[in-house]
Amino acid sequence: MSNHFTRRVIKRGELANRTGCNLETIRYYEKIGVMPEPARTEAGHRVYDGDQERRLRFILRARELGFSIEELKGLLTIVDSDHLACGEVYELTQAHIADVREKITDLRRLEKTLSTISAKCARGNTPECPVIDALFA
Amino acid sequence: MSNHFTRRVIKRGELANRTGCNLETIRYYEKIGVMPEPARTEAGHRVYDGDQERRLRFILRARELGFSIEELKGLLTIVDSDHLACGEVYELTQAHIADVREKITDLRRLEKTLSTISAKCARGNTPECPVIDALFA
DNA sequence: ATAGGCTCTGTAGTAGGTACAGGATCAAGA
DNA sequence: TCTTGATCCTGTACCTACTACAGAGCCTAT
Structure with a gap:
């Protein structure tokens, strides 16, 4: 593990547990471009920070509310632009x-x-x- | 075309037109076993009779009413058994x-x-x- | 005879994931 | 330090219920 200044990060399994999202679904969301490509450890393991966890929760909530992936992408574009x-x-x-x-x-x-x-x-x-x-x- | 005693039959395209079912869906229903394998012309073209048209209409209506394919299969089993x-x-x-x-x-x-x-x-x-x-x- | 419409087959694509195989890696106990 | 079991990686197949397409063969009217 790097140094004292490293932000707290979690791996895919923990992200799945914390959000209730299926493990494989996270990878799927990355593949279809609604989750960003995360940082990796030297061994290639994905690491996520708080922002990414918040984004995943946003995605899951939008899906829960019945927004399709396409609609969700629309929402995310707006979220990602600096002025809402x-x-x-x-x-x-x-x-x-x-x-x-x-x-x-x-x-x-x-x-x-x-x-x-x-x-x-x-x-x-x-x-x-x-x-x-x-x-x- | 065979003889005077041949029952009136139609091909896949006409069955699709008459029932409003997509052409390919008919083949799909055959594949998954909800439509029986139809008779064929010498050249291998599918031919359907009135019974088969009625069966397809039944299937389409059940689907319209939101029965899943599995539920539909249940209905068809009952329909196919002599006593309902x-x-x-x-x-x-x-x-x-x-x-x-x-x-x-x-x-x-x-x-x-x-x-x-x-x-x-x-x-x-x-x-x-x-x-x-x-x-x- | 030929044009264009129909039919045939197998396969791939759709949404929105889920599951698995076969490896590599990590963490904790002996 | 070694080992064991959990976790991670990748690619790919599977799910529902269709729909679409490519490339071939057939059918009918002119």
């Missing part, structure tokens, strides 16, 4: 909210269809099945 | 409805979070951005 363009982030978020609302609408319609079909079921072992019939219709 | 076990189909459908409801709940929570965050936005080009901040939190 709040307007752009707002647009991106609104677009994402619209997506989510559309999905909810679709799923509600689906749920209704399934419930309607299912409600007709006699639940016996009769040869007629309204679910199957509905699927054949 | 209505109870089993009911169970499968209920489980699927539960899934859909869970997804809706998740998305609603997500939408709320995003809206709350987004509502704090001043929409200016200020350096502080509540969306970014929330993601970093």
